[in-house]
Each structure stands twice: as C-alpha cells, then as structure tokens.
Amino acid sequence: MIDVVLGLQWGDEGKGKIVDVLTPQYDVVARFQGGPNAGHSLEFNGQKHVLNTIPSGIFHEHCTNIIGNGVVIDPVTLKKEIEKVASSGGNPTKNLFISQKAHLILPTHRLVDAASEANKGEHKIGSTLRGISPTYQDKIGRSGLRIGDILAPNFRQKYNAVVANHKQLLDRFNFEYNLEELEPAFFEAVEFLKQFPIISSEYMINDLMSKGKKIIGEGAQGTLLDIDFGSYPFVTSSNTITGGVCNGLGVAPQKVNKVYGIFKAYCTRVGSGPFPTEQENETGEKLRKLGFEFGATTGRPRRTGWLDLPTLKYAIMLNGVTDLICTKSDVLSGFEEVLVCDQYQIEDKLTNEIPFNIADAVINPQYKSFKGWSEDLTGIRQYNDLPETFKQYMNYVQASIDTKLSMISIGPDREQTIFM
Numbered sequence: 001m002i003d004v005v006l007g008l009q010w011g012d013e014g015k016g017k018i019v020d021v022l023t024p025q026y027d028v029v030a031r032f033q034g035g036p037n038a039g040h041s042l043e044f045n046g047q048k049h050v051l052n053t054i055p056s057g058i059f060h061e062h063c064t065n066i067i068g069n070g071v072v073i074d075p076v077t078l079k080k081e082i083e084k085v086a087s088s089g090g091n092p093t094k095n096l097f098i099s100q101k102a103h104l105i106l107p108t109h110r111l112v113d114a115a116s117e118a119n120k121g122e123h124k125i126g127s128t129l130r131g132i133s134p135t136y137q138d139k140i141g142r143s144g145l146r147i148g149d150i151l152a153p154n155f156r157q158k159y160n161a162v163v164a165n166h167k168q169l170l171d172r173f174n175f176e177y178n179l180e181e182l183e184p185a186f187f188e189a190v191e192f193l194k195q196f197p198i199i200s201s202e203y204m205i206n207d208l209m210s211k212g213k214k215i216i217g218e219g220a221q222g223t224l225l226d227i228d229f230g231s232y233p234f235v236t237s238s239n240t241i242t243g244g245v246c247n248g249l250g251v252a253p254q255k256v257n258k259v260y261g262i263f264k265a266y267c268t269r270v271g272s273g274p275f276p277t278e279q280e281n282e283t284g285e286k287l288r289k290l291g292f293e294f295g296a297t298t299g300r301p302r303r304t305g306w307l308d309l310p311t312l313k314y315a316i317m318l319n320g321v322t323d324l325i326c327t328k329s330d331v332l333s334g335f336e337e338v339l340v341c342d343q344y345q346i347e348d349k350l351t352n353e354i355p356f357n358i359a360d361a362v363i364n365p366q367y368k369s370f371k372g373w374s375e376d377l378t379g380i381r382q383y384n385d386l387p388e389t390f391k392q393y394m395n396y397v398q399a400s401i402d403t404k405l406s407m408i409s410i411g412p413d414r415e416q417t418i419f420m
C-alpha cells in the first residue's frame with residue numbers, strides 16, 4: 001500500500017516538514033509530479049534544508065527515495081541539490097533512485113518558459129521559470145526527452161532535434177538568448193546523473209509494495225494549482241491531487257491507502273491568480289512577516305490571507321483526505337481576531353461551490369470571526385495544552401469540513417509537532 005502526503009491549498013503548506021516527520025514510519029518516499037518549481041523545507045538540529053526535486057525522506061538513512069515518472073527533472077538543479085544534500089548529512093549516492101520515464105527539462109525549456117511569460121505581459125501566470133510548463137507540453141505533445149534517453153548513444157542527436165523546435169518557438173517570441181552559455185553545465189549534469197540508478201520505478205515500487213514495504217507518495221504544489229481542478233489558467237502543469245499518484249508512480253488506485261492532506265491555518269499564494277480571502281493590508285503584511293512567507297524556491301513574497309473553507313472542502317473532496325494536518329497555527333499567535341471564510345457570496349447567492357470562472361468572478365467571502373490567542377504555541381507538545389480559543393477555532397474548522405485532524409504543526413522543526 002501507498003500513503004499520500006499532499007497540499008490542500010496553493011502550495012507551501014509544509015509538505016517537506018510533514019514528510020520528514022512521517023518518514024521514520026516508512027521505508028520509501030517517492031515524488032510523483034512537479035519538478036524544481038517545488039521548494040520543500042525541513043528543519044532539524046537547528047538546520048534548515050530546502051529540497052526541489054529530491055524526496056523529503058533523504059535525510060533518513062533507512063529511507064529509499066524515488067523520483068517517479070511523473071516528475072520533470074532539470075539535471076542542472078538536481079546535480080546542485082544532490083551535492084548540497086550530500087554535504088549536509090544525506091546520502092543520495094545510496095538512497096536516491098530516478099525513474100527512467102521522468103521527463104527532462106532542457107535549458108531551452110527554461111528559455112521558452114521565460115519567453116512565454118514575458119509574452120503574456122500583465123496576464124503572466126507568475127511561473128517559477130523553471131521550465132515546467134514547456135517540459136510537460138513536450139511530454140503531452142509526445143516530443144519530450146526522458147531520463148532514460150541520456151543513456152542512449154544518440155542522445156545528443158535526440159537533444160538537437162527537440163532543441164531545433166524550441167529555437168523556432170524562441171524566434172517567434174523574439175526572445176534573445178545565449179544557449180551556448182547554458183549547454184556545458186547541462187551536459188556535465190547529464191553525465192553526473194549517470195552514476196545514479198536510473199530505473200523502471202513502476203516495477204520497483206510495485207515490488208516494494210508486494211514485499212509489504214511502506215511508501216509515501218510526496219506531492220508537490222497544492223490542490224488549487226492542479227492542472228484540471230486549480231484556478232485555471234493560474235495553475236501548474238501537472239495533477240497535484242491524489243489521482244496524480246497513480247499516473248506519476250504507476251500504482252493502481254486500490255493500492256492508495258491513507259491520504260494526508262495538509263493545510264496552513266491561513267492561506268498563501270505565490271504568483272498570479274484568484275485568491276478570494278487575500279488580505280492586501282496590514283493583516284496580510286503581518287501574516288507574511290510572522291509566517292516568513294517568502295518562496296523557498298524563488299524568494300518571492302507570498303500573498304497572504306485568511307483560511308478559506310470552500311476551497312478546503314473542495315480539496316478534501318478531490319483528494320479523499322483521510323488524515324488532516326494543520327500547519328503554521330503558531331503564526332496566528334498575537335492576532336486579536338482570527339477570521340475564517342465559510343462561504344462565498346457571488347452576486348446575490350451564498351455558495352460553497354468553487355465557480356468555473358473563479359479567475360473572473362467577483363467573490364465576496366463571508367467570514368466567521370474567532371477570538372485570537374496570545375500564547376506562543378511553538379513549545380507545546382500536547383493537544384490539551386493548546387489555548388481554548390485555538391481549540392474553538394480548530395473545532396469549527398474540523399466540523400465544517402467534516403474531517404478530523406491527525407496532526408498539528410506548531411513550528412518548522414521536526415520536534416514542533418503535535419500528534420492527535
């Protein structure tokens with residue numbers, strides 16, 4: 001069986017931390033989608049680590065880490081990441097496996113991403129510019145290159161054929177670039193990756209499951225960035241929901257067991273797109289400052305706002321969440337009142353349903369107000385020791401979404417976790 005850990009909002013819910021906390025109970029962690037647009041932070045022994053493509057089990061010696069077929073890989077960033085992990089206590093040489101079917105992000109994919117975003121002007125998606133969308137476009141368009149291709153004797157030829165298409169695109173965008181500057185690092189990184197096991201990860205994972213090994217499928221981004229169910233077109237280019245585990249790793253739906261859904265006690269979003277409960281005011285500024293809401297990958301300030309129950313309910317429905325996890329509630333300490341949006345008003349109707357045209361709809365969030373708490377939560381380890389006002393807030397959230405919390409995170413460190 002495989003359990004899934006994923007985000008229920010717009011990413012950055014704390015997936016890296018939670019996977020790291022759960023890993024002692026598991027044998028394998030596998031990423032199933034996304035690529036280096038992700039930035040997953042984990043913290044222990046006073047040190048923070050940020051992972052982009054490597055699964056978040058890598059700092060546990062016993063854990064096998066697999067980059068699945070659904071992931072897109074930039075050899076240059078992956079090489080840097082492997083070197084960083086190796087120098088900070090992880091053992092990627094022993095514990096990292098790469099699917100031969102994972103698609104390759106080429107330097108020109110990054111250039112096309114930049115050109116396309118520049119071309120969109122004020123309508124840009126706010127992409128991380130890591131080449132994610134062009135790479136998935138080539139995958140779906142059946143013209144991409146996969147990690148397994150780097151072992152082919154004619155890899156360079158295959159590379160040139162794909163790049164020729166990209167050059168035409170870049171010319172159409174009138175985009176200036178210098179590919180010769182980028183290629184040496186790319187080919188060096190491609191050579192570097194050949195020392196890692198490049199495997200049929202679907203066989204490996206199914207074999208491990210049949211031997212009774214416990215596996216986590218680690219999601220990237222969040223449900224509201226899903227290509228089908230997110231706030232299209234302001235989304236990423238993969239299926240971030242539980243269903244993505246089946247395609248992204250090659251496991252059958254009936255093998256999926258628990259689904260851990262993570263949400264922040266408030267909301268954040270990086271990049272463009274609708275955000276009904278956004279607070280572009282002092283409250284939002286305070287959330288950003290106290291929550292240190294700056295992108296782990298790009299450093300961009302994250303947009304901030306109150307918890308949004310209609311989208312949370314939607315995410316729980318889409319993912320079949322069995323275990324709910326709330327992170328960053330410690331950030332709300334010191335707010336006199338804490339607001340939760342429990343319905344949308346659209347024109348003169350109250351609704352819990354996310355509208356098709358969410359990017360254009362005028363949504364008036366209906367808030368419920370809760371008394372805040374002033375206590376610092378970061379040292380608390382038992383649910384009973386949490387302030388009553390916090391519990392009232394959380395009880396309301398659990399009742400509204402009809403799902404029980406199984407964990408509360410009250411700080412970035414491994415230890416700062418309350419198990420219910």
Ligand code: GDP
Nearest residue numbers: 012013014015016040041296328409410411412
């Ligand atoms: P991910 O992409 O879902 O893995 O999340 P990120 O790592 O991008 O962003 C989450 C940020 O919040 C990181 O800086 C974490 O170290 C931090 N973090 C995680 N859980 C908590 C928590 O419960 N409280 C606080 N204050 N910070 C947290």
Ligand code: IMO
Nearest residue numbers: 011012037038039126127128220221236270271
């Ligand atoms: P983790 O895994 C937050 C956002 C980008 C942009 C949109 C499309 O750390 O939660 P892309 O580069 O995928 O084409 O960008 O998606 N985005 C993320 N936002 N966390 C992430 O990953 C994200 N990955 C992509 O900001 O709005």
Ligand code: MG
Nearest residue numbers: 012039040296
């Ligand atoms: Mg992140």
